[in-house]
Structure formats: structure tokens, C-alpha cells
Ligand code: SF4
């Protein structure tokens with residue numbers, strides 16, 4: 001099809017309006033689209049022209065802000081970088097991210113995610129404080145590479161929708177935030193590893209809820225490879241577990 | 254905070270996983286087909302005398318122990334996870350069957366290998 | 372915020388939702404066969420400890436049709452295990468850098484499978500050699 005040709009595609013949206021619905025239901029819309037129409041734009045034309053009550057999150061429209069994560073025909077994807085042309089002539093099903101409570105329509109509750117984010121010390125705590133006069137913290141290219149990949153996370157939560165262990169146990173810190181934990185732990189400037197490792201080691205919260213399904217890394221739009229971060233920390237947590245018997249003070253911390 | 258005890262089960266799981274990945278297919282070929290039907294092996298390849306000699310040897314003993322015990326503990330953790338994944342509530346009783354059973358099997362293996370002697 | 376009424380979806384049957392999950396469940400469920408094979412080996416070991424007669428009986432049993440079917444299934448399971456083990460391996464290993472470049476996941480998987488193939492051949496040849 002030529003880039004500007006307009007066709008019509010069926011978009012099925014999972015609706016949930018807390019003030020009137022007891023459970024979600026599918027609603028179908030016929031939506032015009034062209035070669036470059038994203039799923040997000042499809043939703044926007046529904047909201048503009050067909051049903052103004054439809055709710056969904058978005059901001060940047062360019063796969064940067066991480067707001068528009070949804071289940072698109074069963075897969076966790078960013079609506080702004082998924083295109084309707086790839087589904088046509090079939091319909092597209094759009095639902096809220098799996099494993100999160102639905103707040104309204106395509107909007108899920110991110111409260112659990114945010115409260116965990118607050119707990120993991122998601123910033124660098126300098127190992128050695130330096131004054132301005134002492135200058136910047138020097139880091140080698142190799143030290144940078146240890147964490148660069150994991151710092152690419154945009155908190156879109158797609159990996160959480162791909163993680164059945166999080167679905168079964170919402171206490172699990174989960175792939176994306178574990179990647180963030182790792183990002184700071186392996187940063188040569190950071191000195192707060194120990195306090196983050198307490199969460200990594202914790203029952204039901206830390207890495208041991210992971211059974212290496214590995215889907216999180218497949219769906220990540222930023223190639224963060226959260227499964228790698230989680231599983232590297234199984235090694236770290238096991239070292240902590242057995243290592244504490246070797247420490248002079250010993251005992252539980 | 255409650256520290257997870259999983260590392261205790263995860264280490265033998267990993268060891269068994271590596272051993273199974275490297276030796277599993279060859280072992281099954283030998284014990285399931287080559288030895289009992291003398292395909293590529295002599296009829297007494299895994300016969301009593303050969304196996305006794307193998308089990309008397311320190312390295313042979315260690316190999317038999319590692320294969321049987323780590324395969325079992327590898328499988329035990331996955332079985333535990335599988336039941337959990339299927340939504341079975343894995344309570345104390347099931348845990349006791351899975352890991353207690355593995356422990357009993359370990360004791361039997363060690364006992365037998367020691368009884369065979371050096 | 373009184374208008375809120377978050378809806379929590381059920382997890383029942385989650386492994387049917389995505390082929391990726393189904394493949395994962397198959398990988399995990401193969402552990403039942405691995406356990407069964409380990410128990411067969413354990414029985415063989417115990418029989419060995421009980422003396423020649425007991426052990427010969429065990430070897431006899433390995434020739435039964437049930438045993439052949441079981442070992443065919445087990446063989447398939449172990450080959451799948453080997454493949455899936457090295458498939459997930461890149462995700463479970465620390466990053467490796469060789470002269471500043473990260474070792475790629477596909478390389479790790481390929482190396483692992485190659486090592487397994489070599490070990491299999493060497494091991495089979497070794498057993499053939501020493502029992503000749
Ligand atoms: S790790 Fe990837 S999928 Fe997970 S939240 Fe971050 S960017 Fe999204």
C-alpha cells in the first residue's frame with residue numbers, strides 16, 4: 001500500500017470503567033489508518049472521534065517516556081512504536097498491561113512499582129565523597145560498560161507484564177527494578193550496594209522469586225536484558241548467603 | 254527482613270543442570286540402549302564386574318554420586334517450581350516429599366557407595 | 372480518591388496465554404523425567420551393591436519394551452535440556468568482556484552446545500574404549 005492510502009482496521013479495546021463496570025469487557029471500534037499510524041494514534045482517533053471516555057497513558061510518542069505500555073494482541077508492547085499496518089487485515093486487540101491491577105480501561109495501577117522503586121535506592125550514593133575542587137569521578141570505558149545497558153530502562157513495565165512470577169507474587173521486585181538495582185550496584189562510583197543487596201536476598205522480594213522464564217528480556221524495548229541482571233544477582237545473593245558464615249562477626253544481618 | 258534459603262537448593266540445581274547438559278544424552282544412550290542391547294559396546298560393558306570395578310575406583314564413585322544425586326536435586330527444584338507455577342499450593346507436606354525424598358535418595362546413594370567399599 | 376476500584380485479573384491458566392510461557396512450562400516439566408531417570412540410576416546402584424544376581428536382574432529389566440520407551444523419551448528430554456540450558460545460559464552469566472567488547476549471547480550459546488557435543492562424543496568413545 002502507498003504510504004498515504006487510508007484503510008480501516010478493527011481495534012478491540014478492553015474497557016473497564018470502575019464507576020459502572022464490575023469487570024472488564026471488549027469493545028470494538030472501526031478505525032481509519034495509514035502506513036505510519038501507530039496503535040497509540042489509533043487509540044487517539046478512537047478518543048477524538050468515536051468515544052471520548054476511553055482512557056490510556058501516553059506522553060512522548062517516541063518510545064522514550066515508557067508511559068504507553070499495553071498488551072497488543074497478547075504481547076507487552078509500547079503502543080507508540082507498534083504499527084497498525086502489521087496487524088491488518090486482522091484486528092488488533094489492545095488491553096492493559098498484564099499482572100497489574102486495572103485502574104481504568106488501559107490504565108493500570110503503578111503504585112506497587114513506584115513504592116518498590118522508592119525502596120531500591122535508585123541513585124548513586126558516592127563511595128567516597130569528593131569536593132568540587134577534587135574534580136569529577138573518573139571511570140574507565142569498561143567500568144561504564146558494566147552498567148550502561150541497565151541504565152537504559154525507561155520504566156515502561158513491559159517486562160513485568162512478561163513475568164508470571166511477578167503476576168503470582170506482586171511482592172517480587174521484578175525484572176526492570178532488579179536491572180536498576182544492578183545498574184547502581186556495579187557502578188564503580190557507588191557505595192550503597194550492601195543496602196540494596198538486603199532486598200535482593202529477601203524471601204519473596206528478591207531474586208529468588210525468579211525461575212528464569214526469560215521472557216522479560218525478549219519484550220524489553222530498550223534491550224536492557226533484565227533477566228541477565230536478575231540472574232547475575234542470584235550468584236551475588238548465593239555468595240552473600242554462604243559468605244556470611246565466613247565473616248568474622250558472622251550471624252544474620 | 255527474612256533471608257531466602259534458596260541458595261541451598263539452587264547450588265545443587267545448577268550443578269545437576271550442568272552435568273545433565275553435558276553428560277545426560279550420552280548417559281541415556283549408554284544405559285538405555287548401548288549397554289543393554291550391546292550396540293557399539295560389549296555385552297558385559299556395564300556388567301557386574303566392570304561396574305563393581307568402576308564403583309570401587311574413587312573417581313568412579315564420585316562420578317556415580319554426582320550423576321545420581323545432582324540430577325535428582327536439579328529435578329527437585331524444578332518440580333517444586335513447576336507445581337508452584339501450575340498454581341498448586343506447595344505447602345510443608347509437598348516440600349517434605351520433594352526435598353525430603355531427595356535427601357533420602359542422597360543418603361541411600363552415599364550409603365550404597367560406601368558399602369561397596371574402596 | 373473514592374472513585375477507585377482497581378480490578379485484579381486472575382492468573383489461572385497463565386501458561387496458555389503465550390507460546391513463550393508454554394515452552395517454559397515444557398522445559399520445567401521435563402524435570403519429572405530427569406527425576407525418573409535419576410531414580411532408575413539409583414535403583415541400578417542399589418542393585419549393584421546387593422550383588423551380582425540383583426544387578427543382572429536390573430540389567431535384564433533395561434531390555435524390556437517399557438524401558439526402551441522410557442529411555443527414548445528420556446533421550447529426547449535430555450537433548451532438549453542440553454539445548455535449553457545453553458539457550459538460557461547467556462542470561463544467567465556475568466558479562467564477559469574480551470578486549471573491551473562484550474561477548475555476545477549467541478556466542479555463549481553456540482560455545483556451550485559445541486562443548487556438550489564434544490563431551491558427548493568423547494564420553495561415548497571413552498566408555499567404548501575402556502569396556503572393550
Ligand atoms: S527493563 Fe526494559 S521492559 Fe523492563 S521496565 Fe525497563 S525498559 Fe521497560
Ligand code: FES
Pocket residue numbers: 057058059060061062063064065066067068069078079080081
Ligand atoms: S508514549 Fe512515551 S513510550 Fe510510548
